[in-house]
Each structure stands twice: as structure tokens, then as C-alpha cells.
Amino acid sequence: MIRITEASKTFHEKSTEVHALQNVTIHVQKGEIYGIVGFSGAGKSTLIRLVNRLETPDTGTVEVAGQNLSSLKGKKLSALRRKIGMVFQQFNLLDGKTVFHNVSLPLILEHRSPAEIEKRVAEVLAFVELSDKRDAYVSQLSGGQKQRVGIARALATNPEILLCDEATSALDPQTTESILKLLKRVNREMGITILLITHQMQVIQLICDRVAVMEKGRVVEEGPVLEVFGRPKEEVTKRFVRTVINDQVPETFYDTIRAESRHYRLEQLKFIGDTVNEPVIANLCRRPGLEVNIVGANISPLQGTIMSVFILQLIGETEALRSAEEYIDASGALRQRLMIDWESRNITEIPAGKERTDG
Amino acid sequence: MDEFLNSKIFGIKWSRLLNSCGQTLYMVGWGLLIGTVLGLILALILVLTRKGGVLQGRLPRVLYLVVNTYVNVIRSVPFVILLVTIMPLTRLIMGTTIGSTAALVPLVLYISPYLARLLENSLLECSPGILEAAQAMGANIWQIIRYFLMPETLGSMVLALTTGAIGLLGASAMAGYVGGGGVGDLTLTYGYEKMNTPLMILTVVILVAFVQLIQFLGGAISGKLRAHR
Structure with a gap:
């Protein structure tokens, strides 16, 4: 579903160069929940943004659903992005607007009819259990509810892939757990492939099928979650496993x-x-x-x-x-x-x- | 009615006073409207093409530099000087250099870069995360502006326009130099030069009332727009 091959990316700051990604190769299979864990600055954010081309690699290739992204531009790029939902740590919702308005935005961008929008928003709001908050303003919601709106917005266009950028990092432990359960449902019930990045090993522990551990722009360890938790090889992996076990x-x-x-x-x-x-x-x-x-x-x-x-x-x-x-x-x-x-x-x-x- | 208009207040006819108020409203109104359109375009160019802007890399960097320099240059010229130096341009556009309409040319030229700076600041209040979410949704540049950037910063932009409108009111007082009329002109020519102190005070009171009104309206509209934030 997602194939990133030997991707490298260097950011040129004023006097230094930051090697955000160095020869990173990952392969996310259709229908799985793939987690990338690393401390801040490990390159996770850059990596996840390659998938919807918010970032482009200096070298290496990115393939999503069999499509090479390097040549995508304009309308084709927009079309691809509509197949990929994204959820953010800071939710990135329009705070002054209603829940309904926020969730309908991706549909408005697709020029769907008002009746269609009405129907689809009702569906996704029911899925994230926020039907009663339809007309509430985002600013009135709690963090967990905001993230549910974020997830509903990402699901509105029926995407095949959901990208989660530290989706639970701004939430308290209890809310984190309920959001993780929701993501698991998104994966199991809607069959959506999920790629998530996090610095919380708990997230990997609870919902991921496979995990990649990143450090200093490299993937240092990768494999099925049971294997990586059972026999962590790298020191950084052991440190992460120790945070939850x-x-x-x-x-x-x-x-x-x-x-x-x-x-x-x-x-x-x-x-x-x-x-x-x-x-x-x-x-x-x-x-x-x-x-x-x-x-x-x-x-x-x-x-x-x-x-x-x-x-x-x-x-x-x-x-x-x-x-x-x-x-x-x-x-x-x-x-x-x-x-x-x-x-x-x-x-x-x-x-x-x-x-x-x-x- | 005519009787009232021909009656005098502090040595001038009421009709003259009302006419002056009308001229001021005309200049500030149209100046603000056209200036906002131009200023917004300039502000959008500045925000979208700056370092880290949505269009950075997609439009030539020189566009940012040109607009930024233009705004800085115009902003550093005092209005009175701008008014007289661009007279040939005014004549070219309006066919005349005299009157309220002619005064609009320098007013717009003066206020649009000012509004551009104010609106630029407002637009920059939109969190980069919102713009990133918009891009991730597959929004094109017009959709980003229409559905994300503008709605997110509308309240702040109204306050910016309020400040701009008051600046415009101040500038319009100098339009008398090119026969633009207006309350400011009345103050200078009848009040100051003819040493009619009561009239001068009256016109100043009128200007203060204008400013209060603009500020009140701006604050109220902006407050309404930001009600749920």
C-alpha cells in the first residue's frame, strides 16, 4: 500500500544541515496498522509527510497504492491526497466553526452536493460517536472530542489510508486509550490502512501490527510488534519497550x-x-x-x-x-x-x- | 429643508458642512474598498510566497521581494508628498487632478500598502497546522484561501481594516490640497486659515465622531466573527 524506498532528506538550516531522513525504507501493507516510534527529532514527521507529499524526498522513491508520487502535480496530487486522510497532534480544526462545518470541509472541496454532504457527515459523526455534537463549536469541545472530529474529517472522503501524526500525544491517558480504540475500529471495520507516528510506546503496544523504530533519521529496527517487544535488539528500542513494560x-x-x-x-x-x-x-x-x-x-x-x-x-x-x-x-x-x-x-x-x- | 441647509453654523452653511462630511465618507468609503482589494492581494502574495508559505517554491521568490519592497517604499513616503508627486498618474487615470474622485488615486495608492502590512499580520495568525491540514485534504490554492486562510483570520482582518480606515480618514484631511474637500479640508481652510475657532472645534468633534464610529463598528463586527473562538 505504501512503499518508501531509500528515502533521504536533508534540511539546510542557516549554518548546519539536518539529516531528517537517511536511506529510509519501509513497506506498509494494505489493511495493517503500522507504527513508527522515535524520540522527537528522529525524522518521523518528515517520513509520514512523504506519503501525502507534504514533504518530498531528496533521493529515493515513494509509492502509494502503486502510484509513484515523484511526478504527481496539481489535480492528480489533490486526487491522491483525498484518498489519504490525516490526523494531527494539534487537531488543526477551525476552532470558530461548528463540528459539522469542519467535517464537511473535505467534501466541500470535492464539490459534493449539500444532500450528499449532509448524509456523509452524519455517517462519520455517528462512527466517531459525536452525532450529538454536530452543531457545537469546536472551541467548546474537549481534547478527545476534538480529535474525534479530526478523525471524522479525515474519514469523510472515504480514504484508503489514514496518517496519524502523534494523534494522541496531546491527550490524557484515558482519552488516549479511547482514541486508540477508535483508530483500531477505523482499521478493522472500515479496512483502512493506518500509518502512525508517535513517541508513546503505549500506542504501538496497544494497536500496531508492525513497528519501525527511528533514531537520527534512520530506521534502526523494524518488525512485527510481538517480535520487537519480545526481543528488542537496539538500545533505543529497549528504552522504548521499557517505557511500557x-x-x-x-x-x-x-x-x-x-x-x-x-x-x-x-x-x-x-x-x-x-x-x-x-x-x-x-x-x-x-x-x-x-x-x-x-x-x-x-x-x-x-x-x-x-x-x-x-x-x-x-x-x-x-x-x-x-x-x-x-x-x-x-x-x-x-x-x-x-x-x-x-x-x-x-x-x-x-x-x-x-x-x-x-x- | 432648504431653509435649514442655507442656515449657518459657525459662519458656514449647513449644506457646506454636510457636503464636506459626504466628501469624507466618499473618499474613506471608496478608498477603503479599493484599497482593501489591492491590499488583500498584496498581503496574500506576501503571506503565500514568504519563506515557509504555501506557495513557496511554486512562485518565483522575486515576486515576494518585489511586493515587499514596493510596500516598504510607498509606506515610507508621507501622504502629502505622495499626493503631489503622483499627480501625473492621477491625471492619467482620472483625467483630472482636482476633486474628491481624483483624490482617490493617491488615497488608494497610499492606503493599500498600509492595509497590505496590516492584513499580512492578520493572515499570519492562521496557524501553519490549519494550512497543512488543508493541503493534506487536497485543497488547491484558491480553496486554501477561501475555506481556511480567510475564514480563520476574518475577525483579525476586520480589526486591521478598522485601523486602516482611521488612517485613511487622517489622510483624507489632506485631500484639500487637490480640491478633494472633506471635513479635514473644512477644518484647515475655514477653521484654521480664517481663524474660526468654534468651527475648527466642531469639525474636530466630527472627525472624532467618525473615528469612534469606525472603531465601534470594526470592534462589533470583529467580535461577532470571533464569537466562538
């Missing part, structure tokens, strides 16, 4: 862990959905010569399923620990050995290849 040992446990005089290892276990069919932790407890302390646990919804993280302190002889690790790996749970640096009180992950059996 706590996979750390609570600091208050540090002293308890340190007080253990016997031989032990810290292991982080992740279970995603029902990929693991046995009671791994219960079975670990029953293993001879092994003692299990749970020092951290977190259960979060993820993509309609559940991801649980446990941090275990396994106490026992080297051989018992080794075989316990083998058992965990065989069970299908994602395992990661951790180390606490007692000086800095930082936790470091030990990559699977570098685990020493005596550790």
Missing part, C-alpha cells in the same frame, strides 16, 4: 539479591501469549538442587495478547543452573541472563553468546 528488578530488591551468599544467577524470562504451554516457573521450583526467587514481574497487554516478564534469582550449583537454563530455553520462553553492577547499580544484559557457564 517494566523488565527491571525493583531497586528495593537489590539488597536481598546481594545478601544471597550461595551461587546464583539472575535470569529474565519473557512469555508472549500462549507460546509456552507448560508451567515453567512451577517446574523450575521442583527441580532438585535449585531454589527460585521471583525478584521482578510484570504482565502487560500486547497486541491483543499478553506479555509477561519475570526476573528470577536462581540459586544452586553450576550444573543445576546450567540444566535449568537449558530447560527454560527448550520451553519456548525468551530467556536473558542479567548482571547487576553493584557499583553503579545498573543492570546489564549478557548476550546469549557470551554467557559463561560459571557466571
